Amino acid sequence: MGFLVGIDVGGTFTDGAVVTESGEVRLFKTPTVLQEPSQGFINCLDRAARAFGLSLAGFLAQVDKLTYGTTLATNLLLEGGTARTALITTRGFRDTLPMARVGREYLGMDLQAQRPPPLVPRRLILEVSERVDRQGRVITPLNGKDVAACLDRLRQEGVQAVAVCLLWSFKHPEHERALREEVQRALPGTYVSISSEVAPMMGEYERTATVVLNSMLGPPVAAHLRRLVQELQDSGLRRPLLIMQSTGGVVPAEDASIRPVTLANSGPAGGLVACRYLGELLGIKDVIGVDMGGTSFDASLITDGEYAVNMVSRIKGNTAYVPMLDIHSVGAGGGSIARVDQGRLKVGPQSAGAQPGPACYGRGGSEPTVTDADLVLGRLDPDYFLAGEMPLNVGLAREAISERVARPLGMDTVQAAAGICRIVDAHMADAMSTVTIQRGYDPRRYTMIAFGGAGGVHASAIARELGIQTVIVPYLATVQSAFGIVASDIVHSLSLGAVADLDDAGAIARSYEALERQGTQLLEREGVAPEDRDLRRFADIRYRMQAHEVTIPVPLGVLGQAEVSALAAEFERRYEELYGPGTVFHQAGLEVVTFRVEAVGRTRRPQLRKYPYGGNDASPARKGARSVFFEGSFLDTPIYDADKLTPGNRFDGPAVVEYVGTTALVHPYQSAEVDPYLDLVLRAR
């Protein structure tokens, strides 16, 4: 047994979390090296090694698990640097990608709308004659002359990567495979991915977008990971480097290089993995994780211990078959700007960002933000923001709110600040209501876990809007993501688009067999011991005439007629739960659209240390008092130092608990209790 290490490379900081054998968590923060992220990664490890009095080699030799969360793919898509990519498609269908199925719904109502720039310019979309039908039968074989002409064009254009998506290829992958071989033979070193491997599912537009994004990301992601793995191995790492995907599971670096599109939005996944981990630890199965930072508010559900996952995602202006944790993001955060529009108070979506930031940062920002409102209301301590590293200017905050909001609305400054908070809290509650209704659940059954810099200040107000009783502010709130990365398992999400009637038990069994074979092979290759392997089956089922599927877990083992009937019943139960009584329509018949298997390789997970009971008296942690605004008036409010609280401590609101990177508000209607892991549990009294 050795160290479990998670490194989370963000835009500004690289966070490291090291869990020791005794379950102690040590945290390290180093600046991100933007030009060469692997440098920042090594620096962070170096810092950790020294903290344990070890050389880098000595430390790495004792590392039992090293996981890596990276925004590299996200940044490449956002800021450029992806590979120049060509697309090969079936003759006649060159415009599948640029047409994007019309897709006006994503462009908004304004007649001035514009499409996002194309992923591949039309001149780099090449056609070959070949045609397969809905049952996978070849109508037109792959045309050799077309292939030769296509290779000539690729040579002339000098692309770094090629994506291949042919009609019905998930039913008959041979043409795509042949094309890949031809391209690799003619242009050695070119990165090629094919849709029947990256996203073997029905729907040629989404499949094309997925494989194109994958090829665009392939060369830079693969190069980065190759360098990093080499460097780590040279420095003494003996375990595989595991990479965080946007589903909350990790895969070894070589798999991530083959399917880099699975990293596309992996940034927020770590935080949610930590939420689930914490939920398991505390015996809570239904969790809403909320992460509120400076510019965005992310909310996501964990129901019965399972993440909510979207099988289809929007990436770089396109719709792709990339499974992702369903994280609902709203442009609302501490930096959201408040303004008056025709006598109406509006908050966001414009944000002051980090530069110039809220008025109270004193960096020249003159527009009032949510952080300014929090400060005016006494919720933040101007002298203890980022543990005092960044003093805030209350005068500037007050001035901005008074000038821009209070005066135009004829309110006093405090009323205006309270109004700003009410609007932003309600807005976030609305967003969470959408998340739950889309999934067919009632928010009241959930416990909220709030993290991120601004989460603890606003969480309780949002929870109250939604009727949520309990809010937890985890002790690791500000490094939640790095910790989550340590806690994740290997997960290969495999799928097969092969529409079948739900009564065809034989076809269903064969589909799962094929996927499970593939999953087992992957885990075997990665050296996961048989007892640590877990296969989980799912099926996307729908009424025969519908276009929306519901994903249902499927039992392992033999699937006979009885099991299949049970599946149908489970679908209808879940369907009614989602859409309300009376919506099932049995006569329509059921079909399976996509078979899914999750091949899980359980890795060693951190065992968090339980701290000893410290009695219910919290007064030793009390560091002072100040006047804080709660529901209509300022109250004299005790302030607690989070680092001095011990398990069992209890106190009633109003109270403020201050952490190094965040602040938690305990409302007058709440009581707070510290759990054995030092998390703050807030309950309505």
Add this chain to the structure above:
Amino acid sequence: MPSIDPVTVEVIQNRLTQIALEAGIALQRTAASATVVEAKDLGFNVCDHLARTVVYSVWMPRHGTTLSHMLRSTIRAFGQEGIRPGDMFLTNDPYAGALHVNDIAVISPVHVGDELIAWTACATHHLDVGAATPGLNPYATDWHQEGIVIPPTRLMDGGKLREDVFQLFLRNVRLPGYQALDLKGQIAANNVARTKIVELAKRYGLETLKATYDDIIAHSEVKTVARIRQLPPGRYEATDYLDFDRKYTLRCTLVVEADNLTFDFTGTDPQAPTFVNSAFACIEANVHNILTCLLLPDIPANEGCFRRVKVVIPEGTLFNCRPPAACSGASVVTGWKAQVLAIKVLSSALLRSPESWRANASWASGAVYPTLSGPDHYGAKSGLPLASHTTLHGGGARATIDGLDVSNVAGSTNTSVPNIESTEYRYPVLFLERRFTRDGEGAGKYRGGFGGEFTVVPYGAEGLDLHSWLIGSRVPPDGVEGGQPGATSAIVIKQKTDVWQRMTESVPSFVELSGKADVARPVNKPMSLGANDALHVRCQGGGGFGDPRERDPALVQRDVAEGLVSPERARRVYGVVFAPDTLDVDEAATRRLRRRSRRKV
């Protein structure tokens, strides 16, 4: 009006908008038809206790106005005393405010106790309502041939579904399986919204909620007036044409005066003896739709946006027909034409205002309706709604940017087309191509958007029946300020082609197939499409903005390099010359050619 704090108003308005959105999601996820689920042809309104629209359809915008008409008709039909908690009403009567008979509305009062506090209303397009032909009936000569017409009718009675009415509906439609789910989905959507509005009322109190309604509407009205004031007062006139059984003349005059807009359609031809007419509500809805998208996209849409807008249409005309005129084509024929007229008059006012950048050339508006029918893969006889593939219309050019390629018509802001695989999976056809129409853009300094075209052949069926009609095969979308018109629409058939011989080696495009190309007329008798026949469909391109010879040669070069514009067209229309055998712009030759062609004009 009791005063109410601006914070509470903002919170409640956001919540009401969210409720309308969530209700639409509920419908989409429970309905069956591709029109709802994939094309998202649905509308959802939240109205106050006085039936004023507080949240105008957040989905397909134009349903917002027709829902408001149907709600008022429902109240007229049942009276206050006939409307009880738990009721829902059903209607699709164009003369009661429906866009056309296929758009079916389910309308629900919202009560707290016995007090009426709001209304919700949901409309969606049903693929069939039992007309003489599947879907729309282009041969109809009066409304009795267009399917079942339901005046406002009680569907839910005190919380219980009226099975008699539900069955009456299902017995009259060709796709009861799909449509039962669609209609139940509409009920579910109203249920979702109703529950949430009641929660809102209980939390904030009825008086606050009612005061908020007033404020929401007044707020949008103030902002609308400010926008109207930027348009110079005056009269702005436009003419367009509708090509069907004959060419009809359509006219609109926009009168801008003292904070008010009047769209006056006087001068439009008398009503037609066939289905291309429209009742009043549909035209008003399309005018409102363009207003929100073109002039007011940043203003929350509700009753307040339309208080200063009057629509005047003489009765007995194509745009305001009298019973028993047929009018099932109103939604995609007359309605889309009304959108184009609204764009034309508003753009002409905008061009003379400080907001000139908002002006648009004509967007494509030619409905193309080929319907194939035959046994599907399950052996059931069904219609293949190829119309869901014919929204590949090109967008009109804007005053400072090109038009959107395959954008659908201007007002249909929420749509998508099915994947080819999902269509082939369900129906016995094979697509040979689906692409942008080369040289199909309306040329201009800013060009119109390209429309799309596709070719299908029967596959897995001996033959299929084809009904077809189309608009815009002769009248293209116009350009403005020297911009050129976009491509016309077309339905073309080749019989007894060599498609299957060719398919042994390559995937042929329509032009490569043997056989004589028969160009379909605007309306055609049913015919059969045999195993070796091919059907080709083309949608219109958008109109151009400004003189094409002023277009940046680099942009013309890009379109040529991308294969969208031919080098010949670049030279002839845009006056751009390339160096021999290259795609390098010959700048001197381009300047000379552009000077010369200007002199000729």
